[in-house]
Amino acid sequence: MVALNTHAAELKVGYVQVDKILQEAPQTAESGKKLEKEFSPRSQELDRMAKQIKDLESVLDKEGLTLSESERRNKERDAQNIKIEFQRKQRELREDINLRKNEELGALQDRINKAVQSVSETEGYDLVVYSGVAYASKKIDITDKVLKMLGKK
Template sequence: MKIKLLAVSLMLASAFAVAPALAETKIGFVNTEKLLREAPLSVAAQKKLEREFAARQQELQKLAKQARELQAQLDKDGVTMSDTERKNKERELGNHSRELQRQEREFREDLNLRRNEELGQIQERARKTIQEIARAEKFDIIIEQAVFVDPKSDITDRVMKALGGK
């Protein structure tokens, strides 16, 4: 019985010893999804990518339109065409469709690669900014994901402002 009482006493004593340390701990939260979505750096990077890939996207749209027109012509006139002419049109449509798919795949890969490059640069700058704020304001820990956050602990807007935003 004395051993159980001693064990309970030690557990309670250690809990009370940890409580003041937790009360003095300064914790901050950064919503990185919001930061990467709404920060002016992110918005500028997205617009930069749109400008960079606009010509290729227009070319893909042009190729897709040509493929639709070939398909429509084949559907409309295919019955009246000779076998050779119809087969040639079908082959042309098949080649056109394969080329379109290849170019679309390359476009997506290139866009994703560039998006990841831009995102990596933004993440690096955001991380440095978060660390600077944490040091300047004497945070003990900054958390990026949480189930619940008290708004007074959320420093996302301060990070955005420090990055040159709102």
């Protein structure tokens, strides 16, 4: 039993808060800006379509009684077609954004894992555990070291 305790005392354990890293890593903000730029044109198109729908509905409300039956039906059909197209494009955009967010998150998680491994090897840690622990002393928390490493890349 004494030999086991001596060996345990030599074990160097570290702890890392992945949620903190995901919030504070510079790559997170870069990724957000990249995605915003990538999807901005499609978001703007949806904004234009929403305005077009609102304008058509406004015309129908104001002029609905003065329009001929066929003109009113045509405008209603146009508005309905635009709504359907709007909903389809909105759904596709949401799906594409989620897909890209997951891709970016996967790439960031790979970088985090490499940074954790690098810090662990450089500083001689035998074991590093992630956030899902009941308690971890601040003295074994290597989160800031990992964030520092991510900031250098």
